[in-house]
Amino acid sequence: MQQTSSETKYLTEFYHLPEFKGLEGYKKNGGYVDLEKALKMQPQQIIDEVKTSGLRGRGGAGFSTGMKWGFLPKNDEPRYLLCNADEGEPGTFKDRMMMEKAPHQLIEGMIISGYAINSKKSYIYVRGEYDESINTLATAIQEAYKAGYLGKNILGSGFDHDMDIYRGAGAYICGEETGMISSLEGLKGQPKLKPPFPAVQGYLRKPTIVNNVETLAVVKYVIRDGAAAYKKYGTEKSTGTKLFSLSGNVTKPGNYEVPLGYPLKDMVYTLGGGFKPGRKLKAVIPGGSSAPVMTAEEAMKATLDYECLAQMGTMLGSGAIIVIDDNQCMVECLANLMHFYHHESCGQCTPCREGTGWLDKIVHSILAGKGRMQDIELLIKVADNMKGKTICALSDAAALPVLSFVTKFREEFEYFVREGKSKVKGVAYVAHNSH
Amino acid sequence: MFELSSEGKQQVLNELKRYEAKESAVLPALYIGQRENKGFINAEVIRALSNVMGIPESHINEVFTFYSMYNKTPIGKYHVQVCRTLSCMLNGAKELTHHLCKELNVKLGDVSSDGRFTVTEAECLGSCGTAPMMQINDKYYENLTPESAMNLLRGMK
Structure with missing residues (x-):
């Protein structure tokens, strides 16, 4: 364990070593000893340990990993493990770092997880743009096969496991687990109605567990240290450490690992280095662009854990913290996000397909200085009609930023409509909608 | 054919x-x-x-x-994709895109007259801590300024 300027380097302890990327360097620093340990345990023991550790999915939804695994049918039907490396939530760049700096950490976590859930085949679904991640993982998987960590009868345990990479092709929605399964099946990445949940019917209608990169890497450490030791980090309901991707207007953006429950204020001002001279905090989006925005005042009181952020009406999400300073126009920020959700809606459900389009149009018309006062209410009305009405959460993910931006920074929206220009920047913008 | x-x-x-x-x-x-x-x-x-x-x-x-990574129209030898989403916008992505289009004398999505460049905007490329950034073909280029990005492109023949 290495403590550096109030980071807690648990998963990232050896990330500063370039050798950690290769098999030899990884083994020199504790690599694959936990796989050996796990293969001597009963699979159910591993599931119980993960359940007891309190580990919650690190991709965004924060669902209990052990409980998810527990949904698998209790039979010998073939089942798949699918690693979600389609990191696409705006503001998130932690999984990319993990794959590029420590591919074997993920692979070891996946083999242990595969053993626990009795899966003989896993895929890592990586977003297509992450060329370096894909190449790094491909090399690491080959190394793991050569060393006998993958393939038949792993380390003489009798357990077989194969692993392959699947390259995405540019679609945010494929980060949604059923959308990802559609994509892996060679279809449009459209989500599927749940139930049945993937654990019961997933890839090719076989039971499938979909877990995020960080979640699967953590499994190795739960086995190494035991659930009780893991739970010493974090809070009662948000156990462990978490990688946070900090971006936006701070002077030291980057990935930081801290225990859950860490004060957001310290993330922004200590680790993030605060702001450029003369600028100050205006707003924070704490969990990726789908998380409702917080005012500066709210942000200063928040701690980075699932329950605190939920209580404050927002969410921890993927751990992507986007910091906005007082030089930024909130109308412009919201317009940027609405363009994103409109572009990424898969088009399957009407409230989302039409709703994201209207939100994008309305907020861009305000941004062009052509808004009407009633458009502000219209934004709220459209967003309200998009919540909870679709197959997946993308519709809600577009609605929630709208409701929080317009409610908490209403004055900026009203000023823009009244004066035809940004309160902060003093100009309007030509609407551009390049789809 | x-x-x-x-x-x-x-x-x-x-x-x-x-x-x-x-x-x-x-x-x-x-x-x-x-x-x-x-x-x-x-x-x-x-x-x-x-x-x-x-x-x-x-x-x-x-x-x-x-899927967005399959191109629907002809593309320059170098496909320059500037990330446009929030963290990059907060750090000057709009100015970056504008500068590149102006210097290369192309509109977004078009191929430059010498066939070398197509500039497009991409949604979040997962490089938000090193914003603004662009992807040229398969490779990421991070922590850019309009000038540094243009210098990179000038070196690509």
Whole structure:
């Protein structure tokens, strides 16, 4: 364990070593000893340990990993493990770092997880743009096969496991687990109605567990240290450490690992280095662009854990913290996000397909200085009609930023409509909608 | 008429055998077709893939149009994708895109007159801590200024 300027380097302890990327360097620093340990345990023991550790999915939804695994049918039907490396939530760049700096950490976590859930085949679904991640993982998987960590009868345990990479092709929605399964099946990445949940019917209608990169890497450490030791980090309901991707207007953006429950204020001002001279905090989006925005005042009181952020009406999400300073126009920020959700809606459900389009149009018309006062209410009305009405959460993910931006920074929206220009920047913008 | 090279055809056949479901090979096959057709996909590429794979053109076409990494129109030798989403915008992505288009004298999505560059905007590329950034073909270029980005492009012949 290495403590550096109030980071807690648990998963990232050896990330500063370039050798950690290769098999030899990884083994020199504790690599694959936990796989050996796990293969001597009963699979159910591993599931119980993960359940007891309190580990919650690190991709965004924060669902209990052990409980998810527990949904698998209790039979010998073939089942798949699918690693979600389609990191696409705006503001998130932690999984990319993990794959590029420590591919074997993920692979070891996946083999242990595969053993626990009795899966003989896993895929890592990586977003297509992450060329370096894909190449790094491909090399690491080959190394793991050569060393006998993958393939038949792993380390003489009798357990077989194969692993392959699947390259995405540019679609945010494929980060949604059923959308990802559609994509892996060679279809449009459209989500599927749940139930049945993937654990019961997933890839090719076989039971499938979909877990995020960080979640699967953590499994190795739960086995190494035991659930009780893991739970010493974090809070009662948000156990462990978490990688946070900090971006936006701070002077030291980057990935930081801290225990859950860490004060957001310290993330922004200590680790993030605060702001450029003369600028100050205006707003924070704490969990990726789908998380409702917080005012500066709210942000200063928040701690980075699932329950605190939920209580404050927002969410921890993927751990992507986007910091906005007082030089930024909130109308412009919201317009940027609405363009994103409109572009990424898969088009399957009407409230989302039409709703994201209207939100994008309305907020861009305000941004062009052509808004009407009633458009502000219209934004709220459209967003309200998009919540909870679709197959997946993308519709809600577009609605929630709208409701929080317009409610908490209403004055900026009203000023823009009244004066035809940004309160902060003093100009309007030509609407551009390049789809 | 577009035809896959014998090497490309072999790669598509390998992808067909690689996954449990034959259809899973559609996404990788589209990448192969795109690479062999100077960086974009049209009806002829779809037809050629359909013939090799034994999967209906309509299916391949549906998949092709859904994903953003398959180009629908001809593309320059260097495809410059500037990330436009929030963290990059907060750090000057709009200015970056504007500067590149102006200096290269191209509109977004068009190919420059010498055939070298196409500039497009991309949604969040997962490089938010090193904003603003761009992807040129497969590679990421991070922590850019309009000038540093333009200097990089000038070096690409």
